[in-house]
Amino acid sequence: MKELAYHILDIANNSVRGQADTITIIVNEDMINNQxxxxxxxxxxGIKEKILKTIKDPFTTSRTMRKxxxxxxxxxxxxLMCNGGLDINSIIGEGTNVKAWMEYDHIDRPPLGNMSSTMTTLITSEDNIDIIYKHIVNNEEFELSTSELKEILGEVPLSQVEVVLWIKDYINDNLKELKNRL
Ligand SMILES: Nc1ncnc2c1ncn2[C@@H]1O[C@H](COP(=O)(O)OP(=O)(O)O)[C@@H](O)[C@H]1O
Ligand SMILES: [Mg+2]
Structure with missing residues (x-):
């Protein structure tokens, strides 16, 4: 995929299919350690052991519609192409953590892509799931939590246009600020 944001959306969709009610997404751009x-x-x-054992093999899926x-x-x-790796920890009945890392300045590393669009897509399509998004650049960070947002918004749904635009701006402004501090 051309952008890492699509991968994030894809992995978060596994969590949605896995009936999560809270999904936490952390992106850490650690240029100091080039990661x-x-x-x-x-x-x-959680992921059944049989699937977990071979989960990095493309023929592993619990889908029935495609193999x-x-x-x-x-x-x-x-x-792997970017000198990194991927780890999965999963406990049945408790949940799953997928951790992926790569060399920050590797020539083949896809760009992060559009995090604000990706996050609003996820948030508005799954508005009964609490999403926490934390983005770290070196030692600075910001966080967005839909459960906190819902408390402030009361009856107003997260999918309302003004809210979606606000979330997009909030993410874009914060990312810009984090990058400005470099
Ligand atoms: N977060 C998760 N919770 C529960 N099951 C998961 C999770 N992530 C992955 N899985 C299981 O691992 C399988 C493989 O995932 P993936 O590689 O994304 O392929 P796909 O989603 O197309 O099946 C899924 O079919 C599902 O059974
Ligand atoms: Mg999947």
Whole structure:
């Protein structure tokens, strides 16, 4: 995939299918240690051991409509190509953590892409799932939590146009500020 943001959306969709009610997404751009790390946590069903054992193999999937699962193997390939790796920790009944990392300045590393669009897509399509998004650049960070937003908004749905635009701006402004501090 051309952008890491698509991978994030794809991995978060596994969490949605795994019946999570909270998904935490952490992006860490650590230029000091030349590493980009993405971590997605959920409190869903967890991954059965049989699937977990071969999850980096594209023929591993619990889907019945198509016989290849591509999300994790695809991201794993990208990480390996960029001198990084991918780790999955999953406990049945508790949840899953997918952690992917790559060399920040590796020539083949895809750009992060449009995080504000990706996050609003996820948030508005799954507005019964709490999403926490934390983005770190070196030692500075910001966080967005939909459960906190929902408390402030009361009856107003997250999918309302003004809210979606606000979330986009909030993410874009914060990312810009983090980068400005470099
Ligand atoms: N967060 C998760 N919670 C529960 N099951 C998961 C999770 N992530 C992956 N899985 C399991 O691993 C399989 C492989 O995932 P993936 O590589 O993304 O392919 P696909 O989603 O196309 O099946 C899924 O079919 C699912 O059974
Ligand atoms: Mg998938």
């Amino acid at each position: 980009l790390m993405m971590s997605i946590y959920d409190n869903g069903t 290849v699962g591509l999300g994790i193997p695809f991201l794993n390939d990208t990480c």
